[in-house]
Amino acid sequence: MELHAGTFEPGDFAWQGLTLTSAAAEQIRQLTQREPGILGLRLGVKKSGCAGFGYVLDTVSEPQADDLLYQRDGARLYVSTQAMPFIDGTEVDYVHEGLNQVFKFHNPKAQNECGCGESFGVQAE
Template sequence: MESQSETFNPQDFAWRGLTLTPAAAAHIRELMARQPDMVGVRLGVKQTGCAGFGYVLDTVRQPQPDDLLYEADGARLYVPLQAMPFIDGTEVDYVREGLNQLFKFNNPKARNACGCGESFGV
């Protein structure tokens, strides 16, 4: 009996995409205004923490060829194609918690999170 091994190719999927709340879009626009060579923000994931994955935000000066682009009110969010299986459908928000202001991620694929909120599992 022959066994066929299937490979996972992110390009084969129809993604729901990511959304930006008005607060997140406003903050990204503010960052872009402060750095004229910045064209947006990239949201990716990396293996880290006790739950498995963590979000990674970087400024973007030159998009990568495999980046998917999500825009809202002039704000640009770039997502590497290989990150989509972990964050597809995520809403990106920007909130104030006490003295802190930070991006928050409402990820429907996250099945668990660590106690400190730094990582998630799918």
């Protein structure tokens, strides 16, 4: 029996997707209205912190070819298919914590988070 190592492309998967709370949608809309030419935000991940990965938010003036688009009430959140294995199913919220206002990510794939809440790890499936 001959075994072959296969390859896959993240775009070949059916994703559960991401959801935006109304507070997150409102904040994204406010950010895009302040800067002409900004279409929305892009959510990604990068290797970071003590738990493995961190969330990255950037403004989007031009979508990437592999971006998936999630929308709510006119707010646009772009996500690269490369990030989806780490954040699929995540709810994006915008909350007030004391004097701070921050985006929060409720990620069902996060198996552990660091003490400061800035990074997360995922378990291989």
